[in-house]
Amino acid sequence: MIPGSFAYHRPTSVKEAVGLLARLGDDGRALAGGHSLIPMMKLRLATPANLVDLAGIAELKGIRSDGNDIVIGAMTTQHDLIGSDVLQSKLPILRETSLQVADPQVRYLGTLGGNVANGDPGNDMPAVMMCLGATYHVMGKNGERRIAAREFYQGAYFTALETGDVLTAVRIPVPPAGHGYAYEKLKRKIGDYATAAAAVVLTTSGGKVASCSIGLTNVAETPLWAEQAAKTLVGSTLDAATVKKAVAAAEAITAPASDARGPAQYRTKMAGVMLSRALKTALSRARG
Ligand SMILES: Cc1cc2nc3c(=O)[nH]c(=O)nc-3n(C[C@H](O)[C@H](O)[C@H](O)COP(=O)(O)OP(=O)(O)OC[C@H]3O[C@@H](n4cnc5c(N)ncnc54)[C@H](O)[C@@H]3O)c2cc1C
Secondary structure, eight states: OOOOOOEEEOOSSHHHHHHHHHHHGGGEEEESSOTTHHHHHHTTSOOOSEEEEOTTOGGGOOEEEETTEEEEETTOBHHHHHHOHHHHHHOHHHHHHHTTSSOHHHHHHOBHHHHHHSOOTTOSHHHHHHHHTOEEEEEETTEEEEEEHHHHEEETTEESOOTTOEEEEEEEEOOOTTOEEEEEEEOSSTTOOOSEEEEEEEEEETTEEEEEEEEEESSSSSOEEOHHHHHHHTTSOOOHHHHHHHHHHHHHTOOOOOBTTBOHHHHHHHHHHHHHHHHHHHHHHOOO
16 A cells, blocks of 8 residues: 655754644654554555654664663664663663564664554553653653653553654663563564563562562553552562462453454453563562
8 A cells, every 4th residue: 555645854853843743733743663654654544744754863862871760762773772782781671572573674663762652552662661660751842741651651542642742762760780570472473563461570689579560561452550460479479379369460450452363351361471471580580
């Protein structure tokens, strides 16, 4: 399919991009890697009259440390995340997740900002960002706002972004050294979106879980932060009975659609299975 016609804009600063998007209103759309937006345009599910390409804005790229946080520019690609030494040492869950997003071809162009701004419950990064307690930096016509990932997702393709907004960066607090982590994803084949997936970050002390956070992908209209399930695990050794309770708590907040990836009940159960696996792997990696 061929997309409808559109005008192409290539700003060189965030200020210029925000000005353009604010002026164009509903007729304008930010373009990042294009690997969600262009397919939607080809299917005529999106028909923006203007594309504002963010690729020429140098300030939107790169990974830097800022105190105890890592700040990643929105136009940093999934491929860049995989190759980053600082992420590998401080936030290895991002590399593990990126390697499970689509395939190398998509990852060369697909950006972190596009993945988290898109609002598709099938995207992998949003649940990981909720798990990590990340914050999104958003520039709009009235200046910068910072929005917690846990408050950003409102429904399928509905987020806290307003017309004219550009998501400029993702700020992630670095978990303590020696933390355990895992992203477990069930997919039908390489390059597929998740049937269900679970992100876990935890710390241990004396063999017991000292802190835990859990995110779930593609088992509701939005990514999910499984707060109650994680609380259940704190103080435990991840013994079978406690894990069972946590899995039940996580499954209880899911509301997946029945689709080509399976009936809703199956996808809920797979979220539980992914969570059990992620907890086991995270515990095996934790030092504390
Ligand atoms: C074959 C295939 C398989 C895929 N499999 C997976 C998968 O397994 N897991 C997964 O997570 N993703 C998958 N994807 C999607 C891919 O990761 C996309 O690249 C990603 O979802 C969007 O990033 P992008 O940079 O391409 O954004 P774009 O497609 O350019 O934009 C997506 C949306 O976000 C908006 N947007 C983008 N950047 C910004 C910004 N900085 N500020 C405000 N709004 C912005 C755009 O206006 C648009 O609405 C797949 C894609 C393909 C083609």
